[in-house]
């Protein structure tokens with residue numbers, strides 16, 4: 021797809037970091053190696069709930085190891101995630117804990133010259149635990165007399181007592197749900213669950229910390245936000261931010277796993293400060309699995325609907341099992357409310373969410389932030405309604421979806437905006453033709469062991485968390501753009517690329533704006549010292565918000581460039597244009613129709629330097645005042661083996677409305693990857709626990725957790741992707757996000773395809789073969805009884 | 808701890824290292840020989856990020872003892888090609904967008920190299936099988952499989968053609 025309006029936007033180009041990655045020169049945090057660096061290991065609790073009775077580090081210290089215990093670390097209560105405003109930030113943990121709240125929680129950390137020595141030191145530690153009764157089910161945790169994980173936590177600067185393990189709850193009401201349900205011709209309700217999937221980013225969390233001579237520290241860490249990491253370390257260790265430098269390092273996948281400053285970062289810093297030597301801490305895969313997982317869901321959903329398919333009311337109740345610590349449950353509940361009310365128009369609505377502590381690994385954001393969970397339930401229900409009313413599922417969606425000109429809750433009740441670009445109809449209609457919707461047929465007529473079905477899922481994600489007024493969530497980015505004296509361009513930003521091409525997109529925007537060939541625009545390595553604040557690369561905000569900040573800086577730089585050029589070639593700057601000349605590897609400033617009035621960007625920059633006019637440079641902090649939805653549509657065809665319960669996706673069409681697509685090939689790659697993780701959520705992934713010990717059933721092994729390999733990845737005979745043809749007026753060059761949207765609609769589409777194949781509604785994800793078989797058996801029994 | 812001297816030919820160059828009896832090839836390559844292009848994704852033989860070619864065969868370096876590599880030849884991603892002289896596979900991965908975060912790439916490209924050396928003309932199923940020991944969480948594999956297919960075609964001097972079949 022090439023867009024004639026642009027020189028580089030929308031064109032397939034070779035990503036700049038591709039060569040480093042493919043020739044082995046790209047280094048990640050886990051590859052950082054410094055002189056005299058110590059290796060760290062952490063002793064972790066085998067108990068899900070316990071008091072720490074005694075700690076003896078003398079054996080480890082005799083081996084020459086440096087040790088830190090809960091006694092040695094700052095007692096400041098903190099939250100790993102720093103995206104909410106302080107007053108809405110729940111703080112319930114310390115660098116090392118006062119009490120154990122899940123298996124795998126770190127208790128004592130050691131650092132020694134080699135990994136082998138660190139392991140020996142770990143063995144030499146003596147820690148006594150006093151085991152406490154544990155609770156693993158959120159509903160049980162809310163009962164009277166259940167073991168209490170936290171007595172009180174901090175909310176902002178106030179002490180918040182915790183009762184019945186409820187970490188927080190949230191409600192959103194508009195209209196009167198009871199009335200809306202009364203007005204309905206049909207009321208449907210059902211319950212849906214999704215699992216605690218594990219991020220499975222290929223690089224396990226890693227950090228290196230080097231203490232500096234001035235009392236400061238330099239940190240290399242797997243993180244989606246270098247600035248939040250720095251700020252939090254400043255608070256915890258009472259070091260001025262000017263002495264903390266966090267480097268932006270490539271990250272080996274994230275999917276939300278490093279949205280927060282992971283607990284290992286603070287542990288590593290504590291060790292390095294005590295040892296006064298660089299320390300490296302890389303989590304083992306097992307430790308990584310006990311560090312975070314996806315928020316699971318348990319959703320009770322009710323809809324009222326008129327005979328013609330118009331929704332009259334919706335009521336969603338959810339209980340979220342957040343594990344041992346509250347990382348971002350409060351904004352999560354708000355977002356779940358927002359996802360729910362922004363999918364389909366509801367004259368009367370109610371959302372009730374409760375987040376509950378249990379003795380399991382803490383849940384955090386993972387691609388979609390509650391959205392795949394809500395959309396799984398809602399999209400399943402849309403098909404239930406369509407069948408009951410004998411309406412085509414696509415027509416029902418077209419009738420009720422929230423689209424152009426309507427209000428969208430980008431980040432919960434407090435962040436609302438009006439939708440100004442929308443490709444939903446285009447994607448539903450085009451996708452319907454591509455997948456061969458007319459082949460669906462009715463499940464009642466399908467027979468034989470292998471049955472195929474086609475399902476649709478529709479969804480969206482927000483592009484960032486911007487809004488006209490400051491809300492509960494911080495959102496802005498800072499960028500610096502500078503034209504060098506040879507006409508090349510440096511860009512500085514704290515924005516991260518998780519692999520999807522965010523920085524590449526930023527470079528393209530700057531190249532487009534300045535009329536400079538793309539290969540002359542570089543994204544500089546950066547750190548917290550060299551960049552202004554950027555909230556975090558999360559919430560599908562990289563291109564829409566981060567890219568916009570680069571574009572704004574480029575616009576400011578362009579003004580200076582044209583002003584300087586006008587002085588040299590004596591043309592009013594307003595009349596000047598820019599354009600790249602790739603054959604000469606240069607950008608040019610020119611007056612259209614006047615060949616003599618043309619000068620290269622390099623010559624302008626060099627002249628400005630020689631004459632002392634100054635550098636062509638600008639820094640911009642930019643907040644988007646909108647967070648437009650990037651819509652997504654998935655069509656999935658599956659084959660159900662009714663003898664084994666195995667489900668094999670065989671065909672898929674994935675489409676996104678991302679506004680102007682900046683990197684078409686990389687965006688298509690994001691759609692494919694998202695679809696696959698969505699299928700994983702639907703069919704495969706969950707971290708389950710042994711009820712007696714509170715340990716992970718998979719034992720910390722990727723093989724036993726199961727993520728798709730190339731071979732058992734449902735081998736799609738046919739996977740197509742396409743983009744809606746839209747333009748977002750508030751986006752840089754008309755762009756919105758892609759990221760999380762890519763997996764939001766998939767699980768719903770899969771469940772609907774299964775229903776279309778076998779006529780049974782599966783509501784518990786992962787939809788494992790056992791669950792399919794037992795549902796099929798139940799259905800058969802009911803049929804028999806009915807007969 | 809007792810250490811043993813070993814000689815390994817890494818990407819064409821003989822190197823010496825002192826390793827312990829239980830040290831893995833992965834640790835020896837990364838910690839002693841600074842071959843950081845070999846990634847550690849699990850240390851358990853589950854992810855394939857550490858794949859290297861040892862004496863002609865792809866292995867998980869984390870499941871191989873360093874002493875087993877004594878006197879043998881090891882090829883890592885850097886031995887597959889360099890930025891000056893990239894292998895068709897490396898070019899193809901960049902062109903097909905078969906890399907996102909890039910952390911699995913060193914292992915996947917090495918597995919693909921071993922596959923194409925053993926079978927220059929693999930079909931899609933054989934490609935999927937050949938890289939089934941390498942997890943990629945980002946891409947969903949589609950573009951990786953296409954990149955390998957394309958590199959194989961280029962290695963044969965053109966799409967779909969094969970002279971020595």
Ligand code: FES
Pocket residue numbers: 846847848849850851852853854855856857858867868869870
């Ligand atoms: S690091 Fe060797 S297989 Fe994962």
Ligand code: FES
Pocket residue numbers: 222272273519905906907908909910911912942943944945946
């Ligand atoms: S590109 Fe990230 S794991 Fe493969």
